[in-house]
Amino acid sequence: MTAHHGFGATLVGLAVLIQRRHAQICAEHDLTPAQAQLLCMIKDQPRGMTELAQLMGLAKPGLSGLVDRAERRGLVCRNTPGYDRRAVTLSTTPLGKDAIEALFADVSDRLPDILEGLSAQDQHLFEHLVNAVAATAGVPLHFGGRGECGDRGESTATACGDC
Amino acid sequence: MTAHHGFGATLVGLAVLIQRRHAQICAEHDLTPAQAQLLCMIKDQPRGMTELAQLMGLAKPGLSGLVDRAERRGLVCRNTPGYDRRAVTLSTTPLGKDAIEALFADVSDRLPDILEGLSAQDQHLFEHLVNAVAATAGVPLHFGGRGECGDRGESTATACGDC
DNA sequence: TATTGTTATACTCTATAACTATA
């Protein structure tokens, strides 16, 4: 890498900035970031516990506890599909579905505010580059609205057609 | 903001990606991210508990516990300056200082790897934009190597002189 | 009275190990 010394630390600072703002918006919706991530991942289809644990980068006991707390709050529910009596699938309740949709809209609205110090052109450029990094570096999960990892791999923001 | 719908969620995904990699590098150095942040903030000068709590965005009891654990591990030590017998200042031990310097070097080396899918030119551009966002949006703390918030505010990466 | 820092308590998140029930 040709990055300047200290850039790694700046990236960490940026990540902290983003996550703090995200956590604050989550709190206004009475959700924790982990609950939001969980809801995000099952909002379109139910998933099994093992699959969820892998997607979220958690060990299974960690997921069990997270689900316990979310279930206690009426956000998700466990289902037992017929084909395997060991299995559990998790889906959102209507309350959980509403919560994650409202949160997603709010995050989409307000989180990009961190860029407001940039010119409109630079904001545009930054957005392209972040999308390229996210696509390339395998952004962990389905934080996006598109259900699955969006992976259109064009990284040449400098030569972006639709600008 | 003119950002596309879903971009806020992509930013969160990027933040998670960065923090996961950061946490992993911290773990290799036998530090938690919170301990790293703490050490980073006192590596050049001792600070009082109240000041530290404000800088780190923590309530004071949270900081007390963090310091307890770091002290137990020999990373920091509490000092009692003469001028106010209520006050406590915190400084690094030699062990703590070595640990944070080694970590910082490693983070600087390896964290920018997340950009390796971009062209060299786009990496450069991205670094400029991130620096501009960090300067503008007030990146929370002294994750950088420069001790205090670097705030050269030029945001026009597209017209950057030294490229 | 206001401030510095701590202790007490509680909850979320996460990890490892041991366990149950099913396949």
Next chain:
DNA sequence: TATAGTTATAGAGTATAACAATA
């Protein structure tokens, strides 16, 4: 035996409230 999920236990991080000592 292998897999799905849970329970048990532990520790880090964070919050609020109550407290101590000093200013």
